[in-house]
Amino acid sequence: MAAHRLRQSVGRLFAMGPELGSGRRAFSAFQAFTEVLRLPSKQLTKLVFPLEELHEHFVPGSRPDLHLNIFHPSLEDIARAESFFTASARNRIEYLTSAVRLDHAPDLHRPEVCFIGRSNVGKSSLIKALFSLAPEVEVRVSKKPGHTKKLNFYKVGKYFTLVDMPGYGYRAPEDFVDMVETYLKERKNLMRTFLLVDSVVGIQKADNIAIEMCEEFALPYVMVLTKIDKPSKGHLLKQVLQIQKFVDTKTQGCFPQLFPVSPLGSSVHGISQARRPEWPFPSPWIFPNHGSILPLLHWQVDxxxxxxxxxxxxxxxxxxxxxxxxxxxxxxxxxxxxxxxxxxxxxxxxxxxxxxxxxxxxxx
Ligand SMILES: Nc1nc2c(ncn2[C@@H]2O[C@H](COP(=O)(O)OP(=O)(O)OP(=O)(O)O)[C@@H](O)[C@H]2O)c(=O)[nH]1
Ligand SMILES: [Mg+2]
Known part of the structure; x- marks a missing residue:
């Protein structure tokens, strides 16, 4: 169904060229979309609308209380959002600086978005995937929890700054509270917080503390489920339902739709590697739900x-x-x-x- 809609609009998308940005930048986004659109329907839906795929498992009308898919960007929206993450001379995407305390953080006026979550949940990997169309930007990821030790600031064109954070929980840096809590509480230009939760284990104690913090500071935040390539579909569905219920009943400031992602999803590796063999991560929109998180990053600062x-x-x-x-x-x-x-x-x-x-x- 979704795949059908997607194909219908692709003709219009190709006709849109210049409106999406200038010259090669926009064109490369089209090439990338073309690759996704060539996929068989089932795979296409899985990549672009992962929540819809889960929806199929419900008896129609049985869960009217579920807000699984209220945010549903069009292909044009996705292309436009992708162009913000495509590096060019006019759209510089670069690492800016790192800070261990808020008062060391750069004084920037652009809107800021940050990624928080337990150590090893996949914050840096997601950011790396978002920057895959700017491969000169280095974002370090590691198997070892506690790898990111500082607040790392990245400039995304003239649009916004993206901040990678140290993780909380196991092997969190000693000054984590001073650094992250103060940042979340006091950073004036922080517009959106992405709180990452591991889809294998769901919301853990440490996550609850982070959620309470977001609620207490009245931060508008979004819950992102990571590593969705790891659990079985049944387990993932169970987690999505549990977490969705939690968001619906226990939060005020959380955006009501979850964003499942997997920057390392094996099913998409073939495509990305064929396109850019030297780059191990799929392009930002070639991981599940790319269609949601990119425009979300864009619109929230618009x-x-x-x-x-x-x-x-x-x-x-x-x-x-x-x-x-x-x-x-x-x-x-x-x-x-x-x-x-x-x-x-x-x-x-x-x-x-x-x-x-x-x-x-x-x-x-
Ligand atoms: N299978 C799978 N592994 C992932 C995914 N995302 C990240 N990982 C792996 O998880 C590990 C941790 O990833 P990071 O991105 O460094 O995690 P982090 O949240 O930045 O961790 P800290 O910096 O320690 O707080 C790495 O080995 C990644 O390759 C995913 O979607 N699927
Ligand atoms: Mg990290």
């Missing part, structure tokens, strides 16, 4: 309204602004985007909010 075709997530942002306006939550979105035309749309979106958001009633 201060322009996307018009009536804005994604549900974009609406979510407007909703958060709405929350500020009514003063019922802390200053989550105290950013430039407050000055954007969003407030003009509040009426329409508050309607949307009431009718479609599970958290709507709580905020009014």
């Amino acid at each position: 201060s322009q309204p996307l018009g009536h075709q804005g994604s549900p997530f974009n609406l979510h942002i407007r909703i958060k602004l709405h929350i500020i306006k009514y003063g019922s939550k802390s200053n989550w979105w105290e950013t430039k985007s407050l000055k954007s035309p969003f407030p003009l749309m509040l009426d329409y979106h508050s309607l949307f909010f009431i009718t479609s958001s599970r958290k709507g009633h709580k905020c009014y």
Whole structure:
């Protein structure tokens, strides 16, 4: 079903060329998409809509409470997002600096997103995969837990800064609390936190502490399930359901959709290696759910309204602004985007909010 929709829109995508960016940069994104679109339907759906694949295991209509797939970017959205992660002379993607304390962190004005999670959960691997179209950027990963010791800052064009963090739990650095907790609490330009959870073991004690921290600091965060190539489909489904329930019932600030990823998924290695044999990681969108996480990174820092075709997530942002306006939550979105035309749309979106958001009633 999803694969069919995807193919239908591909013609339009090819026709879009110049709108997605200039010259070779956009073209390389097209080439990459073409490769995915040539896959057999089943594999295509698995890569682009992994949650949809899990959905097939439910009796139709049996779980109306599940918010498995509210964020559903189009191919065009994915291509546009990919272009932000494609390095070129005009779009520099580079390592900036590292810091062991917040007051050593660079004073940057671009919006920032960070990746947190237990040591060894796959934070650096995910970032490395996101940067696979900028292979000159070095992101170190290791089998050994506790490898990343500092806050590592990477510039993604003029759009945002991405921050890799040391892991918590086993072999966490001694100054972890000083470093990470203070960063999460006080970093002014932090716009979104990606909290990575291992899909094999699910939410662990240490994760609970991190979740509590995100909730306490009123951070808008997103839960990402890593290593989904490892568990069996049955086990993965069980974890997704458990974690989804947790997000639905126990969190306020977590985006209601999970993002399962596997930067090392073996099923996709063939494609990426054929395209770029020297590069061991699949391109950012050639791992499962690439279609979600990339636009998510893009939209979360976008201060322009996307018009009536804005994604549900974009609406979510407007909703958060709405929350500020009514003063019922802390200053989550105290950013430039407050000055954007969003407030003009509040009426329409508050309607949307009431009718479609599970958290709507709580905020009014
Ligand atoms: N099978 C599988 N292994 C993965 C995946 N992602 C990461 N790994 C492996 O997990 C190990 C840890 O990966 P890292 O990315 O270094 O983990 P990290 O969260 O950055 O760890 P710290 O820096 O220690 O906090 C490495 O051996 C990776 O190859 C995945 O999707 N599937
Ligand atoms: Mg790391």
